[in-house]
Amino acid sequence: xxxxLLFLLLGLVGMWWxxxxxxxxxxxxxxxxxxxxxVIGMTVVALGTSLPExxxxxxxxxxxxxGEPASGLAIGNVxxxxxANLTIVLGLAALFSKTTxxxxxxxxxxxxxxxxxxxxxxxxxxxxxxxxxxGIIISVMYLFYVLFLILQGPVLAPRxxxxxGRRIALDFxxxxxxxxxxxxxxxxxxxxxxxxxxxxxxxxSIIGIGVGLGTSLPELxxxxxxxxxxxxxxxxxxxxxxxxANxxxxxxxxxxISGFEVGRFSLLVLFPFTLFxxxxxxxxxxxxxxxxxxxxxxxxGFYLFFIYMITAIL
Numbered sequence: 001x002x003x004x005l006l007f008l009l010l011g012l013v014g015m016w017w018x019x020x021x022x023x024x025x026x027x028x029x030x031x032x033x034x035x036x037x038x039v040i041g042m043t044v045v046a047l048g049t050s051l052p053e054x055x056x057x058x059x060x061x062x063x064x065x066x067g068e069p070a071s072g073l074a075i076g077n078v079x080x081x082x083x084a085n086l087t088i089v090l091g092l093a094a095l096f097s098k099t100t101x102x103x104x105x106x107x108x109x110x111x112x113x114x115x116x117x118x119x120x121x122x123x124x125x126x127x128x129x130x131x132x133x134x135g136i137i138i139s140v141m142y143l144f145y146v147l148f149l150i151l152q153g154p155v156l157a158p159r160x161x162x163x164x165g166r167r168i169a170l171d172f173x174x175x176x177x178x179x180x181x182x183x184x185x186x187x188x189x190x191x192x193x194x195x196x197x198x199x200x201x202x203x204x205s206i207i208g209i210g211v212g213l214g215t216s217l218p219e220l221x222x223x224x225x226x227x228x229x230x231x232x233x234x235x236x237x238x239x240x241x242x243x244x245a246n247x248x249x250x251x252x253x254x255x256x257i258s259g260f261e262v263g264r265f266s267l268l269v270l271f272p273f274t275l276f277x278x279x280x281x282x283x284x285x286x287x288x289x290x291x292x293x294x295x296x297x298x299x300x301g302f303y304l305f306f307i308y309m310i311t312a313i314l
Contacts, residue, residue, distance in 0.1 A: 004192040004199070011192065012214035014185025015052040019218050021178030023048035029171040049222055049238060050245040052215035053081055055186035057254030063190060064258040069204055071260040073193050075125075076208020077215060078246045079270045082118070083306060084216040085239045086281035091299030093223040093236075094291035102236040102289060110240040111282050113145060118278055121247035122271060125262040135255025142248035189214070205266045209310065216242075236285070243278070269313065273306050 026048060047054075056077050063070035102110075120141070124134045193207040222238045254260065280302060284295050 004195045007188045008192040008196065008211075009214075011185040011188030012052075012211070012217070014181050015055065015189065015215065016185075016217045016221070018178045018180070018182030018185055019048060019051040020221070021174050022051060022182065023178075023218070025171045025174030025178060029168060029175070032168055032171070047245060047249070049218040050242050050250055051182060052186070052218060053077055053212075053246055053250045054253060055182050056189055056211060056215060057250055058257065059186045059190040061254040061257035061260070063194065064260065068194060069197075070190060070194055072204030072206075072263050072266065073190065073197070073208040073211065074251070074254050074260055075262055075266045076203075076205035076270065077212045078121075078208075078251050079205075079266065079274045080209035080212020081216050082212075082243045082246050082274050083209075083270075083277045083303065084213045085219050085243050087277050087299045087303035087306070088213075089216055089220045089223060090236070090239055090281055090291070091296045091303070092220070093239075094296035094299070095293060102285065104289065106237055107285055107289060110237060110244065111285065114240050114243045114278060115282065117244045117247040118275060121251065122267075125267055125271070128262045128264070128267065130251070130255040130260045130262060132256050132259050135252045135257070135259070137252075138248045139252030139256060142245065142252065145244070145248075203263065203265055205263055205270060206310065209270070269310075273309075277302060277306070 057074045060070040060074035060077070064074075120138060124130050124138065189211055193211055194204065196202070197204045197207045219239055219242050251260075281299065284291060284298075288295070
């Protein structure tokens with residue numbers, strides 16, 4: 001029992017470390033190639049913080065193809081990460097910062113898309129099966145959304161001094177090393193998550209909730225850095241962006257590989273909690289646009305209530 005839990009935790013640390021290397025390498029490479037900061041933020045940062053969820057769902061899909069029960073872990077990872085992002089992570093960001101705010105235009109765009117992404121998840125999950133074709137469709141939908149964002153701003157940054165070939169090579173080394181660490185960490189998380197579910201006779205989706213909290217570490221890291229730099233809009237935008245990516249590209253890539261079964265527990269218990277957490281955060285943001293300590297307490301309190309209820313159900 002101790003060994004699978006230890007390797008699962010080590011896997012989560014590896015996923016966080018690997019993702020950080022990938023995001024750092026990709027951002028530096030994009031800057032050296034004159035890609036604008038806006039495009040980097042919309043693509044590299046937004047998708048980069050979702051890499052642990054993507055890697056986990058790809059590995060889960062491979063285990064499903066091998067005949068192992070990993071669908072619940074993939075679904076629980078997506079929903080668990082979405083709940084964590086807009087409750088405990090956003091709540092901590094609001095608790096330690098007086099600048100946790102977002103512009104009205106960004107909030108309307110990302111907030112609306114966050115709600116739509118969750119609605120799309122419900123529609124394709126209603127029959128308790130997400131087919132490979134549906135996985136491809138929702139992945140393409142996300143790519144169109146990213147393309148829409150990119151077209152709203154300049155693609156190339158102003159020309160700077162020439163780039164150093166050795167530094168570009170170092171960026172590629174960081175990308176490769178990060179990818180390897182991320183992949184190994186994901187394999188440890190999925191394999192030992194399935195093993196723990198069998199040992200304790202738990203639904204895979206329950207393990208997925210814990211994994212979802214762990215895979216929210218990059219979002220938490222970005223939010224903390226944004227708070228330190230007094231960039232509250234980046235913090236909230238990153239969290240909303242991740243919650244758009246999770247039900248679309250994160251779930252879509254895994255489903256496109258093997259398809260996923262959606263357990264009734266995920267649809268009837270986890271989804272309502274995810275929906276309520278999303279609506280709670282969006283209502284607070286739309287009403288005030290700047291979160292205070294009271295909002296922070298409500299969001300963190302909701303996450304603790306969620307964990308209590310899930311534990312009680314078990």
